[in-house]
Amino acid sequence: MQNKTLIHPLPTEVRPQLIDSFGRVHNYLRISLTERCNLRCFYCMPEEGIPLRDKAHFMNHEEVFGIAKIFNQLGVSKIRLTGGEPLIKKGAKDIIANLAKLDTELAITTNGILVDQFIDVIKDNGIKSVNISLDSLVAQRQEMISRRNYFDRIFKNINLLIDEGFNVKINVVVMNNVNDTELVDFVELTKDKSVQIRFIEFMPFNGNKWSWSKGVGFQKMMNAINYHFGEEKVIPLVGNPNDTAKCFTVENYKGSFGIISSISNPFCGTCNRIRLTADGKMKNCLFSSGETDLLTAYRNGEDLIPLIKHSIGTKKAERAGLDTIEKLNTSSLNTKNRSMISIGG
Ligand code: SAM
Ligand code: SF4
Numbered sequence: 001m002q003n004k005t006l007i008h009p010l011p012t013e014v015r016p017q018l019i020d021s022f023g024r025v026h027n028y029l030r031i032s033l034t035e036r037c038n039l040r041c042f043y044c045m046p047e048e049g050i051p052l053r054d055k056a057h058f059m060n061h062e063e064v065f066g067i068a069k070i071f072n073q074l075g076v077s078k079i080r081l082t083g084g085e086p087l088i089k090k091g092a093k094d095i096i097a098n099l100a101k102l103d104t105e106l107a108i109t110t111n112g113i114l115v116d117q118f119i120d121v122i123k124d125n126g127i128k129s130v131n132i133s134l135d136s137l138v139a140q141r142q143e144m145i146s147r148r149n150y151f152d153r154i155f156k157n158i159n160l161l162i163d164e165g166f167n168v169k170i171n172v173v174v175m176n177n178v179n180d181t182e183l184v185d186f187v188e189l190t191k192d193k194s195v196q197i198r199f200i201e202f203m204p205f206n207g208n209k210w211s212w213s214k215g216v217g218f219q220k221m222m223n224a225i226n227y228h229f230g231e232e233k234v235i236p237l238v239g240n241p242n243d244t245a246k247c248f249t250v251e252n253y254k255g256s257f258g259i260i261s262s263i264s265n266p267f268c269g270t271c272n273r274i275r276l277t278a279d280g281k282m283k284n285c286l287f288s289s290g291e292t293d294l295l296t297a298y299r300n301g302e303d304l305i306p307l308i309k310h311s312i313g314t315k316k317a318e319r320a321g322l323d324t325i326e327k328l329n330t331s332s333l334n335t336k337n338r339s340m341i342s343i344g345g
Pocket of ligand 1: 037043044082083084085086109110111131132133171172173200201202203205208340341344345
């Protein structure tokens with residue numbers, strides 16, 4: 001790792017905290033670097049794409065850093081870069097190197113295509129946790145889901161990260177009659193590989209034609225896995241308080257698997273997450289259509305702190321008020337939010 005000068009805003013013990021009206025401390029910021037992508041996963045990006053906007057609408061390198069620094073001063077201790085595909089953002093290498101100077105843990109979620117070109121940047125800047133999306137172990141099916149043929153490259157890069165000793169998680173969005181027959185195959189990957197598979201319940205966003213009938217819930221996934229391995233061999237793991245996944249390992253397997261059950265069993269009670277979109281809007285919940293425009297305020301030289309605190313203060317208890325499957329299934333409610341590609345998962 002390179003020598004780096006850390007920017008310490010204040011000692012941790014006296015740093016302010018972003019606490020919402022339910023007492024949840026928000027110390028984890030997910031920054032979307034771009035809403036563009038080199039894949040077109042159908043659950044994330046609408047078939048017709050999203051309208052392309054001029055680059056002036058999006059945060060530049062200095063703005064990403066400047067806004068991140070303010071969150072860091074407000075107690076954010078972990079930043080995850082996401083997108084769109086974060087590694088296609090122009091200047092991504094410099095952005096990563098600069099954010100690494102903040103007194104935060106830095107992590108990244110990527111589709112993996114460009115990981116080999118970024119491996120030194122990832123290593124040199126102290127990133128230890130890399131999440132990669134891969135929805136099928138069958139190349140043709142992965143191509144059908146992502147509308148592009150990059151399976152071999154992604155798989156090679158997953159192995160590269162594992163060999164380099166990174167903490168690697170593979171994100172799999174599980175959908176009925178799409179990839180739900182592959183749960184056991186994915187868990188089998190953890191037999192010899194030190195990797196965590198994270199099965200994610202399919203979530204509604206604008207343009208992804210969501211209905212819960214297309215999703216696979218926690219219990220159904222567990223039933224299939226327990227049935228194959230034997231319930232006594234599937235061992236629950238103790239997680240951290242803010243974990244989104246409930247995790248398990250199969251007896252004597254090297255890796256583990258987890259299920260992110262945002263729909264069937266939301267984990268909002270321990271939510272510590274804030275999102276910043278590539279166009280500089282803060283979202284206090286992934287499911288919220290409400291946004292706070294930090295970029296315009298930043299460009300106008302305004303103080304962002306009251307805006308950030310107000311947004312946190314108005315965060316709802318559960319899924320931005322979409323607290324039942326009925327509400328989620330109501331298209332007038334579930335299409336109000338942006339497409340996932342322009343939020344940053
Ligand atoms: N391009 C990067 C990637 O694919 O990992 C980062 C951005 S992507 C939006 C972040 C995560 O959101 C991915 O793991 C993806 O599988 C997940 N995601 C996207 N749309 C989703 C949906 N409708 N339901 C559940 N997860 C979704
Ligand atoms: Fe791109 Fe990631 Fe969305 Fe797939 S999930 S379209 S890789 S941003």
